[in-house]
Amino acid sequence: MSERVTVIGAGAMGGAVISALAASGTVPAASIVVSEIDDARREAVAAASGATAGQGLPHDVAGAQALVLAVKPQSFAAVAEVLRPALIPSQLVISIMAGVRLETMESALGASRVVRAMPNTPAQIGRGMTVWMAGGGVDDADRRRTRRILGSFGAEIEVHAEDMLDAATAVHGSGPAYVFLVAEAWIDAAVAVGLDREIATTLVRETLIGSAELWNAGDMSAEALRHAVTSPGGTTAAALDVFEERDLRAAFVAAVDAAYRRSQELG
Numbered sequence: 001m002s003e004r005v006t007v008i009g010a011g012a013m014g015g016a017v018i019s020a021l022a023a024s025g026t027v028p029a030a031s032i033v034v035s036e037i038d039d040a041r042r043e044a045v046a047a048a049s050g051a052t053a054g055q056g057l058p059h060d061v062a063g064a065q066a067l068v069l070a071v072k073p074q075s076f077a078a079v080a081e082v083l084r085p086a087l088i089p090s091q092l093v094i095s096i097m098a099g100v101r102l103e104t105m106e107s108a109l110g111a112s113r114v115v116r117a118m119p120n121t122p123a124q125i126g127r128g129m130t131v132w133m134a135g136g137g138v139d140d141a142d143r144r145r146t147r148r149i150l151g152s153f154g155a156e157i158e159v160h161a162e163d164m165l166d167a168a169t170a171v172h173g174s175g176p177a178y179v180f181l182v183a184e185a186w187i188d189a190a191v192a193v194g195l196d197r198e199i200a201t202t203l204v205r206e207t208l209i210g211s212a213e214l215w216n217a218g219d220m221s222a223e224a225l226r227h228a229v230t231s232p233g234g235t236t237a238a239a240l241d242v243f244e245e246r247d248l249r250a251a252f253v254a255a256v257d258a259a260y261r262r263s264q265e266l267g
Helices: 012-024 039-049 073-083 102-109 121-125 140-151 162-173 175-192 197-217 222-228 235-245 248-266
Strands: 005-008 032-035 066-069 092-095 114-118 128-134 154-158
Touching: 005 012, 012 032, 012 039, 012 121, 032 039, 066 073, 066 140, 073 102, 092 102, 092 140, 102 114, 114 140, 114 162, 121 128, 128 140, 128 162, 140 154, 162 175, 162 248, 175 197, 197 222, 235 248
Parallel strands: 005 032, 005 066, 066 092, 092 114, 128 154
Antiparallel strands: 114 128
């Protein structure tokens, strides 16, 4: 795909997008423009990825076939004021801002070729999961371009209702934090029963990675894999009984519901 892509915002997620695009060869590195108000951050991200450091908005928009909006949702209104007069009808806008709805973006930008997407932080290593939805003005060519861009930093799934995207955001967008919180608690528990923290950290990390790879390698469900490692009356069963008594499942339902409702509120 020979084209120019401008990424607006080079924070954690914007920087991950730039790095992944460049590393994958989906877009030639020099054809990726880093548009970032923090001078030091802009230059650092551009240098690390081989991308082109932008000159600032609205200049960075010119000549781009696709724009990736990676600014904070709270900054969108101000950015939109600058972008609106610079956008041309042929440009595709892909937003990775949490919660900002398609209708809001289309209205603020005066654009119809808008995609709302939500990746997650494993995009930083090319193992991200992105769920996205296209606005009414997005055509088949735009969808193909979107899949190539989003696919450069992991897997992607298109949905066709924004409620589904909000729900997915609560599951996979916030999901890495759930994993790391569990890991923190697990490590603390290991230390509490006498393990050195360094050893505990290694055991938990490698168990998480290995378990995920085992799940990914076959066609067994999470439930089936759990049953396979749980012997009646054994150590695993004793641990799982405590999780059930403490209602871990209900805590997850409540947490994901809270993230889902917050995603809707941000829009």
